[in-house]
Amino acid sequence: MGIVRPARYDLHQLASPGGSDGILTMLAKLLNVLIVDDDKDNAESLAQLVALWGHDTRTALNGDDAFAAIDSMCPDVVVLDLAMPGMSGLELAAKVKEKTSPKCPLLVFVTGFADSASRTAIFKAGGHFHLVKPVDPYELQRLLGRVQDGSIVAG
Numbered sequence: 001m002g003i004v005r006p007a008r009y010d011l012h013q014l015a016s017p018g019g020s021d022g023i024l025t026m027l028a029k030l031l032n033v034l035i036v037d038d039d040k041d042n043a044e045s046l047a048q049l050v051a052l053w054g055h056d057t058r059t060a061l062n063g064d065d066a067f068a069a070i071d072s073m074c075p076d077v078v079v080l081d082l083a084m085p086g087m088s089g090l091e092l093a094a095k096v097k098e099k100t101s102p103k104c105p106l107l108v109f110v111t112g113f114a115d116s117a118s119r120t121a122i123f124k125a126g127g128h129f130h131l132v133k134p135v136d137p138y139e140l141q142r143l144l145g146r147v148q149d150g151s152i153v154a155g
Contacts, residue, residue: 029148031055032073034105036066036080036092046079046110046135053141063087067095075105077147079140082111082118090125097126106147106154110135128154 033055037043040061047057058073060066063086066078078096082089093107108129109122122130131139146152 031076031144031147033057033144034066034069034073034075034078035059036061036063036078036084036089037110038062038081038084042081042133049137050079050140050144053144055144063089063092063095066092067099070096070100070105077106077108077144079108079110082109082113082122090121093122093125093127104154106152108140108143110140128152 033047033050035043035047035050035057036059037046038061040059043059043061047059051057056073058069058075060069063084066080067087069075070078080089080092084092087095089109089111093109096107097104104126106129107127108131109127110131110133111118111122112133114132119130129143131143143152
C-alpha cells in the first residue's frame with residue numbers, strides 16, 4: 001500500500017491580508033482519497049494525478065488491503081476497480097457500506113465494464129458513481145470538486 005502526499009503550504013501565506021480569498025477555503029477542504037486497483041500502475045498513476053490536485057491519497061492493490069486502509073485513513077472518497085482477484089470491488093463496496101454506515105465514503109467505481117448489468121450491480125452494492133476506463137481526468141476532477149464543495153454527499 002503506497003501513500004502519495006501533496007505539497008504542503010503555509011496557510012497563513014495563502015490567505016489575503018483581509019482574510020480568506022478562496023484559496024484558503026479550498027485547501028481547508030482537501031479530501032482523503034483511497035485508490036483501489038489490482039493493477040499497480042493504474043493505482044499509482046491515478047493516485048499521483050489526484051495528489052496533484054492537492055488531495056491526500058493512498059493506494060491499495062486488493063480488497064483486503066483497502067478494507068484495512070479505510071480504518072486508518074477514514075477516506076472521504078474510495079475510487080475502486082470492479083474486477084479484482086480475491087475480494088471484488090462489489091464485495092468491497094458492500095463491506096464498506098456495512099462497516100462505515102451511516103458515514104460511508106463516496107464510492108466511485110472506475111472500471112472497464114460499461115454494460116448495464118455491471119452498472120446495476122455497482123449501484124446495488126452501494127456504489128455512488130460509475131466511470132469507465134480510461135477515466136476522463138476532468139470528469140474525476142469535477143466529481144471530487146463537487147465532493148469538496150458539499151454538493152455531493154455520500155449516503
